[in-house]
Amino acid sequence: MSRPRVLNDDELLDRARDIFWRQGYAATSLRDLTAATGLSSAALYNRFGDKAGLFREVLRRYADTGLSAERLPRLAALPDPRAAITGFFEDLLALSEAADTPSGCLLINTVLDGGAEAPETRALVRERLGEVEVFLRAQTERAKAKGLLPARIDPPVAAEGLFGTVLALRVMARLDPDPVRLRRLIAAGLSPLGLSVPAATSP
Amino acid sequence: MSRPRVLNDDELLDRARDIFWRQGYAATSLRDLTAATGLSSAALYNRFGDKAGLFREVLRRYADTGLSAERLPRLAALPDPRAAITGFFEDLLALSEAADTPSGCLLINTVLDGGAEAPETRALVRERLGEVEVFLRAQTERAKAKGLLPARIDPPVAAEGLFGTVLALRVMARLDPDPVRLRRLIAAGLSPLGLSVPAATSP
């Protein structure tokens, strides 16, 4: 019916995502985005309204593909809640060590990014990080109910600690992305629950 | 000898600090800074060279007054290393609940701020956060050597966990600065070491 798009939304958003991820919202200019996507600013505005709208779609797709949409339900369906928790942190570790993507987490960067304070943006970030919290809380309570955790463990506190470990990991991935430190952070977060993540498979 | 300054460096940097802290480096304009300080941009440039130079001085003073310069040596001098650790987190909690200052931590915001990636800036942030790491590591090892920690505790992992708790606290202070959650985060971070922070004193 009409002229075809030279770049589909998914690929476009992935390219824009890397720029926002590396530079932050305010430091990313429309020219950076046109250079990364190969599209003109007019084309971007026609499809996403404005810079904030493009960023919102980037965040939405980032959250969908990065964690929540597929990974969390799959892990939550595991019969052993301990495996759900350790599997989540294994996945996070793999993400942190992936070389084809900027370090850290776009959602958490955005929490601390005073340049991206549009209410819709903030709400979206909180909602998506909230899904992670709910997951960790549910698995912790499930494990406790099954008697799979040490008696001294209080699920609300333990779940908060696990979520805190997620936050710490994502900051550390930018501060000092040494795999040894990231694994040590996970060890510190999981060992109070009697859990651990397998050692690195290969150098 | 010459015309006196209408605003000393400390007061000037404190005012600029609040703007950078709230908005991030890239989203803060020179006009924001002239409005906050009451000085002209020419005066700011005469004193700090450029925007990055001003930001560097803001960070330096933030680190000096916020944590390292006075607090860490004082805590490290306590006879009981457990008191040094719990005292540090009590101070952090008080900072997080202070109403006269933006939420979160300017240093950690800057770690994740792609708009403030000047090498000097990054080096300064890492150095100052490194001082916190060194403090936590030293107190953990001192406590372990004195037999004040549970036998299962491995100091390098435990110290990494404590530093991770600091990172998590500072993110949470922006994500959801509920005192209950901040205290729960501290409880999760300290309880594996058999430590805790006193309950809230007054509503």
Place this chain on the structure above:
DNA sequence: CTTTTAATATATCGATCGTTCTATTATGTA
């Protein structure tokens, strides 16, 4: 073909960016 439709590029908008030029001001000193 022609028409319709939407995605695109070109060119440019006024606003704002960080920065600097020039001149003025207020002090201590001679």
Place this chain on the structure above:
DNA sequence: TACATAATAGAACGATCGATATATTAAAAG
């Protein structure tokens, strides 16, 4: 009282910002 010094303000710089008006392009539908 004049001089030297440095901090300041006012005005403006070119560059870049996010955003847009206009025109062109490529396909499907008739």
